[in-house]
Amino acid sequence: MTGSEPAVHEIDTTRPHPARVYDWFLGGKDNYPVDEQLGRQIMSIDAGAPRAALANRAFMRRATRALARETGIRQFLDIGTGIPTEPNLHQVAQSVAPDARVVYVDNDPIVLAHAGALLRGTPAGVTEYLQADAREPGTILEQAARVLDFDRPVALSLIALLHFVADEDGAHDLVDTLVGALAPGSCLVLSAMTADFEPENVRRGIAAYAAGGVTLVARSHAEFSALFKGLELLEPGAVSVTDWRPEGTPDGEGPVSLYGAVGRKTAG
Structure with a gap:
């Protein structure tokens, strides 16, 4: 599932790339x-x-x-994985449950070039990387089923992905298709950009990304919450990611311009 074709020659270093800009914000070196x-x-x-x-x-x-x-979820499907940063999702899940099965999905050659770092899991668990486009959920589900049992609960993560997909470009259809394939007890973990807290900064940031060839979408609280239709939101609901069950000392003051939430599927 990891693919065998080298992707380094496909990486364009003359234009900014959102995954690499994100890596730079995180203090990484893959930019x-x-x-x-x-x-x-x-x-x-x-x-x-x-x-x-x-x-x-x-x-x-x-x-x-x-x-x-x-x-008790032991299966994780992470779509829009991005450049690996430690601890990554499989490291967190397998630190709690060494037998957790994790499938990462991205279609970016930059991520493929670093996919080896995504596959270093526990001996008892499974970690796999799938090279696929998030806009083709059927393909993702078909190939992920080689590793994950979709008759059992799965945690589906769409972290900082959907602000690259507008509603009119199929964001809701994407979520509906993926969630529709999950068993009851599964959960959707989602974060996405909002302009609710700092509208002018976000507007100018979106314009800066657009000048670099990257389109971003900011959603209101209502628009973000609508992505969870039919799901039961876990406490504390849809909030700035800083306010979702914070631990320890807050990093800075006030919310950041990303909503985060976790929703549980209670019916088939």
Whole structure:
């Protein structure tokens, strides 16, 4: 499932890439000067952008840990994986449940180039990487079924993915198809950009990304919540990712411009 074709030659280092800009915000090393340039431009608009990236990753870790501990879920499907950062989702899940099975999905050659780091799981568990487009959920489900048993609960993670997919481009259809294939007891973990907290900063940030060739969508609380239709939101509901079951000392003051939530599927 990891693929065998080298992807390094497909990586364009002349244009900024959202995964590499995100990596730069996180303090990673898998980025290029063009990505740093856009990152610094974003920071000139919103100095809190790196904090938002870090808060988003922390939300993913807390949500994954909570599901592994509290619900007994042992299967995880992470779509829009991005460049690996430690601890990654499989490390969190398998630290709680060593037998957890994790499938990562991305269609980005940058991620494929680093896929080896995604496959270092526990001997008792399984970690796999699937090279596939998030806009083709049927293909993802078919291939992920080689590793995951969709008759049992699965935690589906769409972390910082859907602000790249507008509603009119099929965001709801994507979520509906994926969630529709999951067994009762499964959960959807989702984070996405919002302009509710800092509308001007987000507007200018979206424009900066657009100048770099990247389209982003900011959703209101109501629009974000609508992605969970038919699901039961776990406490504390849809909130800024900083406010979803925070642990320890808050990193900075106030919310960041990303909503996060976890919804449980209670019926087939």
